[in-house]
Amino acid sequence: MRYAIAPGDPPAVPVAGTDLSFPVRHIYCVGRNYADHAKEMGGDASKEPPFFFTKFPDAIVAVTPPRAGRVHYPMATANFHHELELVVAIGAPGVHLTPERAPSVIFGYAVGLDMTRRDLQNDMREKKRPWDIGKSFAQAAPIAPLHRVAETGALTSGPVELDVNGAPRQRGDLADMIWDVPHTLAFLSQLYRLLPGDLVFTGTPSGVGAVKVGDRLDGRIAGLTPLSIEIVAAE
Numbered sequence: 001m002r003y004a005i006a007p008g009d010p011p012a013v014p015v016a017g018t019d020l021s022f023p024v025r026h027i028y029c030v031g032r033n034y035a036d037h038a039k040e041m042g043g044d045a046s047k048e049p050p051f052f053f054t055k056f057p058d059a060i061v062a063v064t065p066p067r068a069g070r071v072h073y074p075m076a077t078a079n080f081h082h083e084l085e086l087v088v089a090i091g092a093p094g095v096h097l098t099p100e101r102a103p104s105v106i107f108g109y110a111v112g113l114d115m116t117r118r119d120l121q122n123d124m125r126e127k128k129r130p131w132d133i134g135k136s137f138a139q140a141a142p143i144a145p146l147h148r149v150a151e152t153g154a155l156t157s158g159p160v161e162l163d164v165n166g167a168p169r170q171r172g173d174l175a176d177m178i179w180d181v182p183h184t185l186a187f188l189s190q191l192y193r194l195l196p197g198d199l200v201f202t203g204t205p206s207g208v209g210a211v212k213v214g215d216r217l218d219g220r221i222a223g224l225t226p227l228s229i230e231i232v233a234a235e
């Protein structure tokens with residue numbers, strides 16, 4: 001193949017315990033999946049079907065400990081928020097999945113951050129416009145190495161925790177998801193054919209908040225490699 005312009009490097013996430021990388025195809029995100037976060041965003045926690053949005057695949061920032069990732073404070077916002085989330089990696093195609101069949105397409109899991117330009121998201125929401133500019137932008141998806149489901153087993157409970165500068169900010173539990181991972185994948189696969197390489201950010205517990213240049217974020221989910229990033233000045 002001879003390209004007319006230089007192609008970019010494909011976004012990829014290291015697979016823990018191997019020398020392999022997982023190439024990222026699509027990034028899907030669940031809008032609201034923990035009751036206490038739904039409430040803090042001004043919604044209610046009734047069990048409606050989940051809704052989804054997307055991020056550019058190259059929004060990935062692959063972070064491997066012990067180094068913290070560096071995330072530049074993005075342009076066009078004054079309210080840059082963290083949302084710590086379990087990320088599910090898809091390893092096999094799947095469409096019109098049932099919750100019973102959905103686990104068969106899971107490759108593994110990682111700790112991720114759905115970084116958000118909250119002022120832009122809220123402004124678009126109020127105007128009934130798409131959220132894209134609040135959610136999909138450069139470096140909006142920091143992620144730690146993926147762990148294969150063969151190693152972890154199905155993750156259905158356990159702490160989801162984020163500290164900012166060493167102080168607790170988000171405290172949740174995977175068991176408190178409104179829609180668990182199999183149901184989330186079942187809903188998503190009625191809208192899109194899930195493909196190997198897809199990542200699904202599964203929503204955040206309460207405690208989201210703004211960060212500033214110089215802040216250090218440390219995220220943990222039981223059984224997975226933790227994710228640490230530092231917010232640095234815009235280039």
Ligand code: MN
Nearest residue numbers: 083114203204
């Ligand atoms: Mn989110």
